[in-house]
Amino acid sequence: MKQSLLPALVITACLAGKLSAQPPAVNYPAPAAVVPGASTDLTLFGANLAAPTALWTNLPSAKIELAPGIEGNGTKADQVVYRCTLAAEAPVGVYAFRLATGKGVSNTRLLMVDDLASVADNGNNKSLATAQPLTFPTAVDGAAEAESYDFYKLTVPSGQRISVEVVARRLGSALDPVVRLLDAAGRELAYSDDEPGIGADCRFVYQAPTAGDYYLELRDIRYQGSPNHRYRLRIGNFPLVNTPFPLAGQKGTSPKLTAAGPSSDEVSPLSIAVPFDVASGRLPIARP
Structure with missing residues (x-):
C-alpha cells in the first residue's frame, strides 16, 4: 500500500511546485500613459506580481524604479507600482513593457507616452445628466461596462476646434470603441467607429459653432464590457495623423515627410535626417 501511494505523492508534489512558481501576468497599467519630462507612478494590475525584480520597457531613455513611499509595494500579488x-523629448507613441519576478517574465503589455494630462473615469457617468465634467484639453483612462455608456462633458468657447481620439485596440484592449459628440439636447454632431489607418479605434475633429456644453458618449460597438475593455480618450486641439508618407527612408538621406489623416493638412512637411545606424530599423519622429 505504501508503494502504491508513492507515485501519487510525487505527482502531487510536482504539481504543487509548478503552481507555486507561476510567472507574473499583467492585465493592464493605470494610467495608460506616462508623461514626457515628468515622473509617473504606473500601477500594474494582474496576478503573481509580488517580489518583482525588474520592469523591462522600450520607452526611450526612461528611468524605471519601484515606486517608493507606498506601503507594501512589491509585496502584493495583484498589483505593483513603478515610477x-x-x-x-520622449516622442508621443505606443510602447511595450514586461514585468519580471523570480518566477518568470510576464506577458507583454502596451502603454502610451502622451503629453496630455490624465484623469480617471469616475464610474458614475452613465447618462447625459451625470456626465463627468472634463477640463479641456485632457485624456481619460477608463473601462467600458457591458450594455452601458460613458458620458463626458466639455465646456468650450465658440469656434473651438475639438480633436477626439479613442486609443483602445492600439493598446491591446478588448474594447471595440465607438464615440459620438452630442449637443446639450442629445443630438448627434459627430460620430466615429472604425477609422482608416487605426483599425478598430476611432477619432474625429469638430469645430464648435457656438459656446456651451458638448457631450461625448463612448461605448463598445457590441455593448460588451469588462475591466479589460479599457480605453484612453484623448481630447484637445491637436492634428489627427494616421501615417507618414513615404513609409521608409534610405539610410544617410534626408527625405521630406508628409502626413495623412483626418486633419493632416495642419502638419507641414518635415525633412528628417536618417542616420546610418538606426536601431532596429525604426526611427521615432516627434514634431515640436
Whole structure:
C-alpha cells in the first residue's frame, strides 16, 4: 500500500511546485500613459506580481524604479507600482513593457507616452445628466461596462476646434470603441467607429459653432464590457495623423515627410535626417 501511494505523492508534489512558481501576468497599467519630462507612478494590475525584480520597457531613455513611499509595494500579488521618469523629448507613441519576478517574465503589455494630462473615469457617468465634467484639453483612462455608456462633458468657447481620439485596440484592449459628440439636447454632431489607418479605434475633429456644453458618449460597438475593455480618450486641439508618407527612408538621406489623416493638412512637411545606424530599423519622429 505504501508503494502504491508513492507515485501519487510525487505527482502531487510536482504539481504543487509548478503552481507555486507561476510567472507574473499583467492585465493592464493605470494610467495608460506616462508623461514626457515628468515622473509617473504606473500601477500594474494582474496576478503573481509580488517580489518583482525588474520592469523591462522600450520607452526611450526612461528611468524605471519601484515606486517608493507606498506601503507594501512589491509585496502584493495583484498589483505593483513603478515610477517612470521620461525625458522631455520622449516622442508621443505606443510602447511595450514586461514585468519580471523570480518566477518568470510576464506577458507583454502596451502603454502610451502622451503629453496630455490624465484623469480617471469616475464610474458614475452613465447618462447625459451625470456626465463627468472634463477640463479641456485632457485624456481619460477608463473601462467600458457591458450594455452601458460613458458620458463626458466639455465646456468650450465658440469656434473651438475639438480633436477626439479613442486609443483602445492600439493598446491591446478588448474594447471595440465607438464615440459620438452630442449637443446639450442629445443630438448627434459627430460620430466615429472604425477609422482608416487605426483599425478598430476611432477619432474625429469638430469645430464648435457656438459656446456651451458638448457631450461625448463612448461605448463598445457590441455593448460588451469588462475591466479589460479599457480605453484612453484623448481630447484637445491637436492634428489627427494616421501615417507618414513615404513609409521608409534610405539610410544617410534626408527625405521630406508628409502626413495623412483626418486633419493632416495642419502638419507641414518635415525633412528628417536618417542616420546610418538606426536601431532596429525604426526611427521615432516627434514634431515640436
